[in-house]
């Protein structure tokens with residue numbers, strides 16, 4: 001298969017590295033053709049702690065995806081995660097440069113550049129400057145001001161930043177494998193493209209990705225990402241709690257969690273038992289399923305309470321009619337919806353990847369959300385939108401410029 005129509009997303013997770021390759025015919029027609037998964041040994045709490053191991057795991061995932069898809073993968077959209085990620089708001093203002101007051105794409109670009117000017121410590125790097133709304137001569141709520149008339153153009157943005165060193169480690173680990181990084185994308189921004197409905201993004205919804213080493217939070221409102229935060233606790237902590245509480249090896253605790261895990265003790269009958277081996281591996285013991293719940297529930301409760309605190313600090317806690325969408329590997333734990341609704345006091349649903357074709361049976365799980373989201377995100381950015389002939393004449397260079405502007409905004413370099 002030609003590599004020209006292939007878009008690839010790379011999720012560098014604490015538990016696993018996932019590469020998904022998709023064939024893109026149109027931005028709304030994405031067929032997943034290849035999936036590569038490898039064990040992530042060089043990451044902790046969402047950040048790279050060993051570049052060699054991470055590069056090797058990426059290579060393994062790429063080879064698997066290429067073999068499955070019968071395609072060549074040369075470039076990737078790479079997800080960024082980690083407790084170092086934070087968001088802030090900024091405002092940019094420019095005077096419209098055209099004499100006839102028609103707002104050009106350059107004016108939009110200048111407004112975004114103006115919003116990009118924030119006092120950042122040298123060890124921080126901007127990952128995204130996301131326009132939330134434009135304001136033309138005092139009229140707010142404008143999403144695309146190019147072509148409109150006005151004298152003063154303002155933009156409200158969310159600026160997503162991360163630790164420079166962590167971002168450099170991501171770039172180095174990927175580029176070492178010979179892959180070109182198309183763009184670095186905040187995990188939850190990518191995920192939102194496949195798990196959230198446009199109406200949820202519009203209304204006000206929290207996306208929570210409960211992975212192995214982190215719990216990522218992003219709030220969307222009026223179509224844009226308005227807040228993000230990462231908590232360095234996830235499924236790995238539940239597994240270690242089980243290993244300690246049941247005095248069993250980590251591998252056994254992980255297996256028990258996946259097969260029998262439930263976050264609501266009240267859902268578990270006390271008389272049901274499972275067999276587990278002790279740390280030495282010789283002795284087999286019977287433990288009640290209720291005991292599992294007694295260990296898992298407090299940890300998941302703790303994570304959800306921290307999520308609630310982050311939602312409160314965002315200042316958007318009163319305007320979230322879309323509720324909460326939970327995804328990531330831990331979303332599969334039984335009872336998650338009930339417990340999350342009780343703790344967060346909001347409607348909750350579990351999110352799995354949507355709006356893609358091809359190998360959907362494999363990726364139809366919440367642990368593939370980020371990788372699928374990256375492909376969806378990427379497919380929209382590499383497409384040249386189809387225009388009517390008339391519009392094409394007027395806007396011949398418009399999309400070239402928009403492409404240049406997008407690559408500037410999402411550029412991994414600099």
Ligand SMILES: Nc1ncnc2c1ncn2[C@@H]1O[C@H](COP(=O)(O)OP(=O)(O)OP(=O)(O)O)[C@@H](O)[C@H]1O
Nearest residue numbers: 013014015016211212213214235328329330332367
């Ligand atoms: N069916 C399941 N039931 C319960 N837990 C599960 C299930 N499947 C996966 N998990 C847990 O989900 C976690 C992995 O989730 P995921 O693949 O989203 O993490 P990751 O992306 O690698 O990590 P992170 O995003 O934190 O860097 C592990 O802790 C794993 O035990």
Ligand SMILES: [Mg+2]
Nearest residue numbers: 013014211370
């Ligand atoms: Mg993840």
